[in-house]
Amino acid sequence: MRSYLLVLALLAVTICSTEAVLKRRKHRRLRTTTTTEPAMLAAARLFPPAAGAARGDEAEHLELGMAERLDETRFQESERARVNEIMNEVGDENNGGNEVFMEDPCLKVHCSAGRVCEIDEHGDAVCNCIKDCPYETDSRRKVCTHHNETWPSDCDVYRQRCLCLDNSELCRGPQYHHVQIEYYGACREMPECLESEMSDFPRRMRDWLFNIMRDMAERRELSPHYLHMEREAEANLTRRWTNAAIWKWCDLDAHDNDRFVSRHELFPIRAPLMSLEHCIAPFLDRCDEDDDHRITLAEWGKCLELDEYELEDRCDELTDEAA
Numbered sequence: 652m653r654s655y656l657l658v659l660a661l662l663a664v665t666i667c668s669t670e671a672v673l674k675r676r677k678h679r680r681l682r683t684t685t686t687t688e689p690a691m692l693a694a695a696r697l698f699p700p701a702a703g704a705a706r707g708d709e710a711e712h713l714e715l716g717m718a719e720r721l722d723e724t725r726f727q728e729s730e731r732a733r734v735n736e737i738m739n740e741v742g743d744e745n746n747g748g749n750e751v752f753m754e755d756p757c758l759k760v761h762c763s764a765g766r767v768c769e770i771d772e773h774g775d776a777v778c779n780c781i782k783d784c785p786y787e788t789d790s791r792r793k794v795c796t797h798h799n800e801t802w803p804s805d806c807d808v809y810r811q812r813c814l815c816l817d818n819s820e821l822c823r824g825p826q827y828h829h830v831q832i833e834y835y836g837a838c839r840e841m842p843e844c845l846e847s848e849m850s851d852f853p854r855r856m857r858d859w860l861f862n863i864m865r866d867m868a869e870r871r872e873l874s875p876h877y878l879h880m881e882r883e884a885e886a887n888l889t890r891r892w893t894n895a896a897i898w899k900w901c902d903l904d905a906h907d908n909d910r911f912v913s914r915h916e917l918f919p920i921r922a923p924l925m926s927l928e929h930c931i932a933p934f935l936d937r938c939d940e941d942d943d944h945r946i947t948l949a950e951w952g953k954c955l956e957l958d959e960y961e962l963e964d965r966c967d968e969l970t971d972e973a974a
């Protein structure tokens with residue numbers, strides 16, 4: 652009788668843990684498609700303070716939120732690895748060892764923002780609009796759209812755009828077909844960027860670019876080509892700002908490698924910084940000197956107050972081929 656109970660108890664535990672795995676998997680899929688780019692949010696924390704100024708409470712509050720998002724992404728990654736391992740083990744057992752386990756078709760699919768991979772009735776992977784975004788109570792997750800409308804999270808904005816593109820009745824109106832995130836944090840009145848603040852801004856921007864480049868080198872997130880440029884910047888002070896500026900410009904352009912950084916391509920530096928640095932928008936506007944909505948390397952160097960002759964196109968050729 653006792654051993655019977657023991658078996659029953661074991662069975663219950665097994666069922667519960669399998670269910671937990673499945674639940675986690677669902678959770679995992681949902682969270683990973685909310686497309687918060689961790690490096691870009693972490694980078695906002697590396698922005699050097701203005702000369703003689705301390706960060707206000709609000710800035711700290713936002714920075715904490717960004718750090719949390721970063722932690723969450725790391726958590727998701729480790730969680731995914733763990734679940735895959737478990738699934739592999741289960742698969743191995745079922746197949747008596749060496750056979751490949753039944754593969755989840757969604758593992759190979761990367762859905763765009765606001766979408767989640769689901770398996771349809773034919774067993775194929777399809778990218779559907781996220782059903783429910785995680786309910787956010789934390790004000791630090793809020794985002795401001797280009798309509799100056801505050802949304803609870805980036806997930807909610809991307810989901811809404813997805814619903815409109817798929818002609819769902821949940822689409823709130825035609826103006827949401829192209830809804831965009833303007834910046835992270837709730838919408839607010841942007842203070843005017845004073846001339847005194849603007850005059851210090853190129854220096855802070857240069858420092859920031861180098862800080863991110865160094866941070867990424869330390870975390871081994873740079874390609875060998877850019878790692879070489881980072882070493883050069885460390886060793887030769889005259890190359891410090893130029894190499895960082897060239898790298899960031901190439902990095903932003905890596906979307907399409909057309910040797911222009913479009914307004915759209917500026918998103919990764921603009922959106923996370925807006926709430927913290929109200930001068931970023933006017934600064935970037937100034938960079939586009941001829942107002943053709945794209946920034947050349949020469950324009951980029953000029954607005955960072957770098958010597959134009961030191962700036963040569965040294966983009967990683969590897970990204971060229973990949974694009």
Ligand SMILES: *[C@@H]1O[C@H](CO)[C@@H](O)[C@H](O)[C@H]1NC(C)=O
Binds near residue numbers: 799838839840841
């Ligand atoms: C955007 O919304 C915020 C908060 O509601 C408001 O303070 C600000 O003035 C608005 N900005 C613009 C440009 O309308």
Ligand SMILES: *[C@@H]1O[C@H](CO)[C@@H](O)[C@H](O)[C@H]1NC(C)=O
Binds near residue numbers: 888889890
């Ligand atoms: C540092 O970089 C500058 C500019 O590219 C170059 O002229 C100079 O020779 C370099 N110095 C050393 C020590 O490599």
